[in-house]
Amino acid sequence: MRFLPLILLFVCILSGCDNGFESDSNSAVNQPEPVTETHNVDMTNTETKSKDIIISYIPKSLDNPVFLETKDEAERxxxxxxxxxxxxxxxxxxxxxxEKIMESLIRRQVDGIVVSCIDADRLSPHIDNAIDAGIKVATFDSDCPNSKRLFYVGTNNYEIGKASAYKMLDTLQAHGKMNTPLKALVMTGDKESLNLNERIRGFQDVLNAAVQVDYLSVLECMDDLTLAGELLETYIRTNDDVDLFFSTGGWPLLVPVDALPEYRKWREKGGMAVIVDTFYPMVVAAKEGMADHLVGQEFTIMGRWSMEHMVEAIRGKKFTQTEYFTGIEYADQSNFDELLQMKEPWEIK
Amino acid sequence: MKKLITSSMKVKLIICITTISIVPIMILGYISYQFYIKNLQENTILYSAEVIARVDKTIETYVSDIINILNFRNDYYLLHYLKLTEAGNIDNNRKYTVRMLEQFNQYKMMKTDLEDIRVVMENGYTIGSMGQYWDTQSDAFFKLMKDKPTDEAIIMAPHQNLLNVNVFTICKGINASSLHQFSALCIDVNTEFLNRIVKDINMGTGGYVYLTDAQGKVIYQPARSDHLRNHKAVIDHKKLEDEESGSFIHAIEKQDYIVTFITSSLTGWRIVGVSLESELVKGVDRIRSITVLVIAICIVAVILISVYITNRMTKPIKALQELASTAAEKNFSDHATVQGRDEIGYLALSFNRMITRIRELMDQIVEDKDRIRKMEIKAMQEMIKPHFVYNTLDSIIGLLESNRIDDALDMIEALGKLFRTSLSHGKEIIAIHEEVDHVLTYIRIQQFRFFNKFDYEANIDSSMRAALTVKLILQPLVENSIYHGIRGKEGRGRIEINGYQKADHIVLEVLDNGGGIEATRLRHINHVLAGRTSVTDASDYFGIRNVNERIKLAFGPEFGLMLEQVPGGGIKAVVRLPLTSDSNGGIHL
Known part of the structure; x- marks a missing residue:
């Protein structure tokens, strides 16, 4: 696994793609490329060479704001x-x-599909059908490796899980809890999502090797922000033996912090938390004490790379590289302010 | 048939009662049946029309709700989204995009039949509840939209949406002045809601409802329960094409269906209800069977009741009839049993009274006849008194001894004639001329016996000679005149016999010029003869009473005998008899 980033770097250089990120857990990732340009492109400027090429993105849901950066960048x-x-x-x-949407795109014979798989096993046959129908299919954010998809663009989910575990170990060390039996609470989106499961796997592999930890529960919020807050609050209120909390996505910190009083109390009592994603509101919340570390993804890069590679694929490029891992961003007390200056506040309401 | 009708009163009554009862029952049954069937048919069509109207109302209510949702086209955030989209402002449009997506999905949650709500821009770019995508077949749609006023909602024919769901679409245009492109807000409604509206509609087991658009294309068509074809038949009829609403009978696969349809004013859809006429007919057959059964039961009941009633009515009449037919044989001794106070009861009472009266009259007649017979015998006995016979025979002997053979033969002949008339072959009623001959014969005999002491004269109108009279009535009167009038008179006596018609009766008079009767006694005699008083001794006035009673018995109480004083002396016995005739003609009464 250590050589993977090197391989990726080599492949990226060969294929001419932008930026290969090291997924070394010990090094902070440089600041992501700024993608805040506003393109006042005339909507009608979508003329293609001979026929309009249509590339359809299928995120996991429309109500999850984490994909909006991917969307906007892909659109640009x-x-x-x-x-x-x-x-x-x-x-x-x-x-x-x-799956129904996937099938509708196959019927419409779009040119390319970029999908973030909710359930890889269920979606795999549909991806294969689309490929067989002549449609280019790639995945982003959540892969479907057993399908015929051309490539995956997104986080190395296992690595980000590991990175999150390393950050948790840093926190445990700071609190002098390395030799204490620990109880851990995990939150994920969909238990069938491969990407999230990979994160959990990476996290557990690192943490289990270093400390004695018992996993109390895995809360499944189905990517619903409101549900995420409720589940966390309820569990914290009814179980007072949780030592640490790891979330495979940013859902719990994307709700207003006022909605998490029990969690705040738990944090104030010394509860340790590492959460994946570094969106602006999450950094704000973490700065207010709602998390020790944030380990973020490059959603904008996902949008850019996925669109670029898909266009190339539609134009006939053959791919030898099937995975394009985007970088990892770290956020903690040392750079919360800096990140808040760099990032754009979310304006989705 | 005629023989049956004229056979008996019982049969006549039964025929009458059943005819009077059955004919109205049958007429009423037929009219009721026809009226009910017509009513049933009309109600079926009316029910179908109401059902269809209800479906229309429900659809229109639903579609109106959907059209109300289309007012979202004027939403500030929507218009702002479109403006930013036109400008290509991705960053600033993010929050509006999220808001649109949330809003659309809220509408979807509010109405479960909403498959999608979306805004389509003229270049095909679409944002809806499934996200953002390009509609590459929107040209024809926008051409249609632009031809319509912006405020008019357009309902598109059913089609399959992106997810292959059968929907129909309702759209309204968005034509804000701040926008460069024409856009439309569209709502896709799952046609399953039509099935939900229609599935509970009861058009009978073979009936169904389907919908078409204004061009006749099917919007909704129910599936068949069998598997021969997927859907039930769509009606092909000119009336469906030409008219907005109505009903008619249509044959499908040799079965008649009642088809009722209306056109929705809001959607322009035709809602067609089809019901199997045979199901109605099944009801009609049942009604017909029930009607016939009821009529048959009524007829049987009427017949049974009429038989019972007529039996009850005719039984006493029959008893009376039998009694009447055997009354004479049984000598009017049996009486009818009186039951009830109805007409038949009174008839039986009257019959009994009649029987009693007949019996009394018969007894009276028998008694009278017996009395007459006795009186006749008595009269004959009086007439043929031994003294009269002896004296007459002595007279005859004397004549013979005197060799007055001719006179003796005259006397003998007269005596024989006298006895013959007395008997009159047993007849009680004889002709007047016979009676006059008899009395004249008697007078001649007496004239001879009394040595021509008196004269006699008989003046009988020839017109009444053939009239009838009781026999032996003049002789006793003449006898009285001789023995009580003339025999004691000094000088020559005279007996006059007159007979004439007076008004409507006959008068026979026997006059003498004897000593007469004292007035008081005469009055008493007449009172006795009139029945106003009676005699103390049965032998008093026996002769004239005998004559009087026999006349009254034979002819009635208004006839009879009375005595009058003759001016200058003497008595006139006046006999009044009715004008009668004999078998040979004569005077007719």
Missing amino acids: ISRQYGVKMEWMAPMNTQAAEQ
Whole structure:
């Protein structure tokens, strides 16, 4: 696994893609490329060479704001290439609905599909059908490695899980709890999501090797922010023996912090928390004491790389590299302020 | 048939009662049946029309709700989203995009039949509950939209949406002045809601409802329960094409269906209800069977009741009839049993009274006849008194001894004639001329016996000679005149016999010029003869009473005998008899 980043770097240089990120857990990732340009591109400037190329993105759900940066960046890139981009998903994370949308795109014979898989096993045959129908299919954020997809663009989820565990060990060390039996609470989105499970696996592999930890429960919030807050609050209120909390995504800190009084109390009592993602509101919340470390993903890069590679694929490029890992961003007390200056506040309401 | 009708009163009554009862029952049954069937047919069509109207109302209510949702097209955030989208402002449009997606999905949650709500821009870019995508077939749609006023909602025919769900679409245009492109807000409604509205509609087991658009294309069509074809038949009829609403009978696969349809004013859809006429007919057959059964039961009941009633009515009449037919044989001794106070009861009472009266009259007649017979015998006995016979025979002997053979033969002949008339072959009633001959014969005999002491004269109108009279009535009167009038008179006596018609009766008079009767006694005699008083001794006035009673017995109480004083002396016995005739003609009464 250590050589993987090197391999990725080599492949990226060969394929001419932008930026290969090291996934070394001990080094902070440089600041992500700024993607805050506003393209006042005329909507009508989507003319392609001979026929409009349509590339459809299928995130896990429409109500999860974490994918908006991917969407916006992909849309900007699509205009540069003169292709038409679509963004279609069920409102909530529902595997069956995602499959229906996939099938509708196959019927419409779009040119490319970029999908974040809710349930890799269920979606795999549909991806294969699309490939067989002549549609280019790639994955982002959550992979479907057993399918015929051309490539995956997104976080190395196992590595980000490991990185999160390392950050948790840093916190445990700081609190002098390395030799204490610990009880851990985990939150994830969908228990069937491969990417999230990989994060859990990475986290557990590192943590289990270093400390004695017992995993009390894995809360499944189905990518629903409101549900995430409720589940966390309820569990913390009814179980007072939780030592540490790890979330495979940023859902609990994307709700207003006022909605998590029990969690705040737990934090004040010394509860340790590491959460994946470094969105602006999460950094704000973490700065207010709601998390020790944030380990973030490069959603903007996901949008850019996925669109670029898909356009190349549609134009006939053959891919030898099937995974394009985006970088990891770390946030803690040492750089919360800096990140808040760099990042754009979320304006989604 | 005629023989049956005229056979007996019982049969006549039964026929009458059943005819009077059955004919109205049958007429009433037929009219009721026809009226009910017509009513049933009308009600079926009316029910179908109401059902269809209800479906229309429900659809229109639902579609109106959907159209109300389309007012979202004027939403500030929506218009702002479109403006930023036109400008290509990705960053600033993020929050509006999220808001749109949330809003659309809220609408979807509010109405479960909403498959999608979306905004389609003229270039095909679409944002809806499934996200953002390009509609590459929107040209024809926008051409249609632009031809319509912006405020008019357009309902598109059913089609399959992106997810292959059968939907129909309702759209309204968005034509804000701040926008460069024409856009439309569209709502996709799952056609399953039509099935939900229609599935509980009861059009009978073979009936169904389907919908078409204004061009006749099917919007909703129920599936068949069998598996021969997927859907039930769509009606092909000119009336469906030409008219907005109505009903008619249509044959499908040799079965008649009642088809009722209306056109929705809001959607322009035709809602067609089809019900199997045979199900109605099944009801009609049942009604017909029940009607026939009821009529048959009524007829049987009427017949049984009429038989019973007529039996009850005719039984006493029959008893009376039998009694009447055997009354004479049984000598009017049996009486009818009186039951009830109805007409038949009174008839039986009257019959009994009649029987009693007949019996009394018969007894009276028998008694009278017996009395007459006795009186006749008595009269004959009086007439043929031994003294009269002896004296007459002595007279005859004397004549023979005197060799007055001719006179003797005259006397003998007269005596024989006298006896013959007395008997009159047993007849009680004889002709007047016979009676006059008899009395004249008697007078001649007496004239001879009394040595021509008196004269006699008989003046009988020839017109009344054939009239009838009781026999032996003049002789006793003449006898009285001789023995009580003339025999004691000094000088020559005279007996006059007159007979004439007076008004409507006959008068026979026997006059003498004897000594007469004292007035008081005469009055008493007449009172006795009139029945106003009676005699103390049965032998008093026996002769004239005998004559009087026999006349009254034979002809009635208004006839009879009375005595009058003759001016200058003497008595006139006046006999009043009715005008009668004999078998040979004569005077007719």
